[in-house]
Amino acid sequence: MAVAEPYVAPVPGRFEKSAPRRRSGTLSFTTRFDKVALGLLGFVTLVALVGPLFAPHPPDEAVGSPFQPLLSPSFPLGTDDIGRDIFSRVLYGIQSSWFSALVVIASGVIIGGIIGLIAGSSGGWIDSVLMRITDTFLALPGPVLAIAVVAALGPGLRNTLVAVALVWWPYYARIVRGEVRALASRPHIEAARLAGAGRTRIMVKHLLPGTVGVTVVAASLDVSALILTLASLSFLGLGAPAPAPELGAMTARGLTYLLEYAWIPLVPAFAVFLLALVANLAGDGIRDLLGRR
Amino acid sequence: MARFIAGRIVAMIGVILVLVLLLLVLQRYTPADPVRAKLGANARAELVAAERERLGYNDPLPVQYFNYVKGLATGDMQDSLRTRRPVAQDLGAYLPATAELALFALGLAIVIGGALGIASAARWRGSGVLRVVLVGGSSAPVFLLVLLGLLFFYRRLGWLPATGRTGIRDAPEGPTDFLVLDGLLALRFDVVGDAFKHLLLPGLCLAIGPAVAIGRTLRGSIIDTMGTDFVRTARSLGAPERTVMRRHALRNGIGPALSMTGLQVGLMFAGVVVVESIVAWPGIGLYTVQSIPRLDFPAIAGVTLVLGVLYVVVNTIVDIAQTVADPRLRG
Numbered sequence: 001m002a003v004a005e006p007y008v009a010p011v012p013g014r015f016e017k018s019a020p021r022r023r024s025g026t027l028s029f030t031t032r033f034d035k036v037a038l039g040l041l042g043f044v045t046l047v048a049l050v051g052p053l054f055a056p057h058p059p060d061e062a063v064g065s066p067f068q069p070l071l072s073p074s075f076p077l078g079t080d081d082i083g084r085d086i087f088s089r090v091l092y093g094i095q096s097s098w099f100s101a102l103v104v105i106a107s108g109v110i111i112g113g114i115i116g117l118i119a120g121s122s123g124g125w126i127d128s129v130l131m132r133i134t135d136t137f138l139a140l141p142g143p144v145l146a147i148a149v150v151a152a153l154g155p156g157l158r159n160t161l162v163a164v165a166l167v168w169w170p171y172y173a174r175i176v177r178g179e180v181r182a183l184a185s186r187p188h189i190e191a192a193r194l195a196g197a198g199r200t201r202i203m204v205k206h207l208l209p210g211t212v213g214v215t216v217v218a219a220s221l222d223v224s225a226l227i228l229t230l231a232s233l234s235f236l237g238l239g240a241p242a243p244a245p246e247l248g249a250m251t252a253r254g255l256t257y258l259l260e261y262a263w264i265p266l267v268p269a270f271a272v273f274l275l276a277l278v279a280n281l282a283g284d285g286i287r288d289l290l291g292r293r
Numbered sequence: 294m295a296r297f298i299a300g301r302i303v304a305m306i307g308v309i310l311v312l313v314l315l316l317l318v319l320q321r322y323t324p325a326d327p328v329r330a331k332l333g334a335n336a337r338a339e340l341v342a343a344e345r346e347r348l349g350y351n352d353p354l355p356v357q358y359f360n361y362v363k364g365l366a367t368g369d370m371q372d373s374l375r376t377r378r379p380v381a382q383d384l385g386a387y388l389p390a391t392a393e394l395a396l397f398a399l400g401l402a403i404v405i406g407g408a409l410g411i412a413s414a415a416r417w418r419g420s421g422v423l424r425v426v427l428v429g430g431s432s433a434p435v436f437l438l439v440l441l442g443l444l445f446f447y448r449r450l451g452w453l454p455a456t457g458r459t460g461i462r463d464a465p466e467g468p469t470d471f472l473v474l475d476g477l478l479a480l481r482f483d484v485v486g487d488a489f490k491h492l493l494l495p496g497l498c499l500a501i502g503p504a505v506a507i508g509r510t511l512r513g514s515i516i517d518t519m520g521t522d523f524v525r526t527a528r529s530l531g532a533p534e535r536t537v538m539r540r541h542a543l544r545n546g547i548g549p550a551l552s553m554t555g556l557q558v559g560l561m562f563a564g565v566v567v568v569e570s571i572v573a574w575p576g577i578g579l580y581t582v583q584s585i586p587r588l589d590f591p592a593i594a595g596v597t598l599v600l601g602v603l604y605v606v607v608n609t610i611v612d613i614a615q616t617v618a619d620p621r622l623r624g
Contacts, residue, residue: 139308141559141604145315147566148597151585152319224432231434232567237585251436255571258440259448269437277432 034285041282044275047091048098055088059245067261078263080254086264089245090271096240097247097275100161101226105219107165112172113215119173120180121203127177134173142167143229150238157240160233168226175218179211213290220286224279231272247272298613305609310362312601316594317354317361323590330374370598371591375584380595384577388599389470390458391576395565397492398499402561403554405504410511410550414519415538424508431505435564438498439571446494456573459488495568502564503557510553514546521545548615548622555611562600 056074057063062083070078077087119130142164149163150156183189184207192206233239234248242249247268254265320327328344329336345351349360364370370380409427412420430438446453454460458472464484467475473492476484518524519542527537569578577596584592616622 136308136311139304139605139608140312140601141562143560143563144597144600144604145312147563147581147585148316148319148593151588151593152323152590154324154588155585228432228434229563232436232563235434235436235567236570236582248434248436251440252570255440258443262440262444265440266437269434269440273433273437276434277429280428280432 031289034288037278037281037285038289040278041285044094044098044278048095051091052088052095055085055091057085057088059084059089059092060243067257067264069261070263070267077267078261080250080264081257081261086250086267089250090247090268092245093247093250093268094271094275096157096245097227097231097272100157100230101223101279104161104165104168104226104230105223107161108168108222109172109215109219111165112169112174113176113211115169116173116176116178117180117203117208117211120177121184121199121207123184130173131177134170134177137167137170138174140167143232146229146233147236147238150233155238155241157244157246160230160238164226164229164233171222172215172218175214176211179214180207183207183210217287217290220279221283223283224276227272227276227279294617297616301609301613305605308605309602312598312605313362313365314358316598317358320590320594321354321357323588327371327374327591331372365598370595373584373589373592373595375587375589375592380591383580383592384595384599387575387577387580389576390574391565391569391578393471393473394492394495394499394569394574394576395561397496398561398565399503399554399558401496401500402503402507402557405500406507406550406554407511409504409508410515411538411543413508414512414515414542415534427501427505427508430501433501435498435502435567436571438501439495439568442494442498443572452490453494454487454491458491458575459484460491461487464488495572495574499561499564499568503554503561506557506560507550507553511546511550514549515542518542518546548619551611551615555608558607559604562604 052059063085064075064079064083066079066081066083068075068079068083070076072078075085075087077085077090080086080089115130115134119127119134145167146160146163149166150160153159153163189202189206192202197205230239231248234246235252237249237252239246239249250268251265251272254261254268257264258266328341328348328350332340332344349357352360368381370384372378373380373383376383405427409420409423413424442453443455447455461484464472464487465475465479465481467478469475469478472488473485476482476488515538519537524537524541527541528534532540565576566578566581568574569576570582573579577599581593581596584596
């Protein structure tokens, strides 16, 4: 028997590595990009949290002469038609927009999550009934329905949030339910069931944690759509009443001055754009980093 | 197949009935009392009670629901509290302008979205830049787009008009109520040009968001199909890239983009309301915006119903069309 050539064990990852390495250039680029996006997300949240503390003027009071342009001394973003400081108002408006979007997302996730969890883990007729309701809501045009709900409840920030939350949950119910159905047949759930864990325990301890990843990704991709929808409702006069510094309403009220004093409607509209853009980029970032979908 | 279509239509009617129920429940809980609004705040209590009884507000909910649906079936949408006219009549007057704008925007969205999806899937030169611009555009609230458009095309360049449907006073009031078409039919090309100019800015602003969504979906599904075996076979048989794209990738990948188009119609309806309120487009969006501060719920319910039904119908048609066109979807 001839002495065999010494067997050279394949260096693990030698070939695998060279293939992904070519891609890793783009990979690290996207990761870096994602991290920048997430950094921006953190920054915007910080601005939303503490921004109003740094507002140089009270948002609802006339503090200077009206129609001062951008970059005027002590009014970096100018003043509006009655001399309020636009910068201070925008800081408050960002807070209101950002947290409104988060509140609605959170309630959508909670309502939809509970419904999806119950439907997915119960199966049978409970599942059919809940999903039939969900599909009916999904089949209706959410933003249009939200306008009707606010109009019926009466305009106001709280009513707007309630209205949008009412039309925003079905999407999450579908996602969570699908994920729960997929998880329910996995061995660890079966094991838990055989070990005698109750239905609620399986639902809360074993199924719920498995749905978190997908839901977080879906929710983060959803924030910018929600910011835009809420801003539109506020623009239509369905948000908080008159002096409140809401970005959409500020734009709507400044519309008359578009041709002479363009910054009055444009600054708050740009603030909405930046919020939505950051949310969009950060949503993509979170999806890439969590590596789902 | 017939069974599938029948099932979809039954489901569609179910959804519409639920929408009607929602509107009725909302109407019961709205703080604006239509009877008070009709008779005035100082009306005698007996009169108000009698009117409530006459309008059936004291009936149990199922009876009210039945009567409401029966009314709707005969075109009765109650009277607007603001204009004091039947809501159905108001909608008839305002709807054509909105339909013209929305159809134009939808057409633009499909064209732009399609071009965007194909260009970026095929990696045409410059499509990356286009994508960045459009993704940025889709993060912009629609009112920002309209404002920037007005500043640039109306104020700076003076190319496009700012508000309304047309500046021509004796524009024909023709058979279709679509100004562009009516102008064509009446051979008034000045009207056609003017109406088209008025359509351009609001239509484009409305189209950008849906176009990006359609383009993204189309790009994804084309890329998916490009990786399939039959595309590889077509390529190895020597089919040129254009043919592969047109005959194989696009045809098989268009389904999801079509669904997305149907879904975007709902978003576009919300955008229409905003855009119409800015450029004073005499459509149902403007009607809604004028109804909101007066808490004119019958009017808003009418608009919601019309838009909701349109949305449901469009999506049902998309669904059926897809199943007819794609045998793989027939379960």
